[in-house]
Amino acid sequence: MVTVEPGGLERDDVRALLSEHLTDMFATSPAESVHALDLDALRHEAISFWTAREEGRLLGCGALKDLGSGHGEIKSMRTSALARGRGVATTLLEHLVRASRDRGFTRLSLETGTQPYFAPARRLYVRHGFEPCEPFADYALDPNSVFLTRAI
Template sequence: MVEIRRDPLEGPEILKLLADHMAFAVATTPVEARHALDVEKLRDPSITFWSMWEGDDLLGCGALRELDAEHGEVKSMHTVKRHRGRGLAKKMLGHIIAEARTRGYRHLSLETGSFEAFAPAVALYRSAGFTDRDAFGDYKAGPLTVFLTLEL
């Protein structure tokens, strides 16, 4: 059974997964468009981080950043490579959306890459009802990024 739980960002499995997430960002995204957060930044009090497990096997992760009382941001969605194709990212995204609704957010936004490597992520977000939006927060608009939002 798949379990999603709040994660303190301390275990070796999650630290390795986040290192893999950063390595993917470095390999696929020019530095000026790289917005993946390292472990220390993910520990910010405005961010809630979850990991997904099946027994003792780490499957993936995701996070929700509070931008303000009505607006959240999806961060750090990543599925362990050998577990991709099982619908786990959809499950984590559903968990994040449900939490955003519980918190009373009116909008849930995200930034991701515009490159082919990010096409599955963009397709996932669009299938969940996210639509295009302008840059938000400290992000800058440009051809290397895609900005999406979901009205809750």
């Protein structure tokens, strides 16, 4: 059974998964188009972080950033190679949507890449009601970025 737990940034397995995430982001997108957060940025007071685990094994992670005015942003969604195709990303995404609703957010948005590497992520978000939108928060129009949003 997969459980979603708050925190975990201090754990070695989480650090390794986030390092892998950043490495992949820089390998698939131009540096100026990488918006993934490092460990220090994920510790910001406006960000909440969760991990998905099964019998203690890390399967994935995700974060929620409070943008203010009832708007949240999904950050650092990542599943491990072991977890891909098992519904872990869906479990994490559903948790982030519930957490957004519980916090009184009325809108949830995200940025992801346009490259083929990001196609599974884009399909996941669209399946869960996200639609294309204009850049939000501090983002600018970028041919390497897709912006998606949904009402909560």
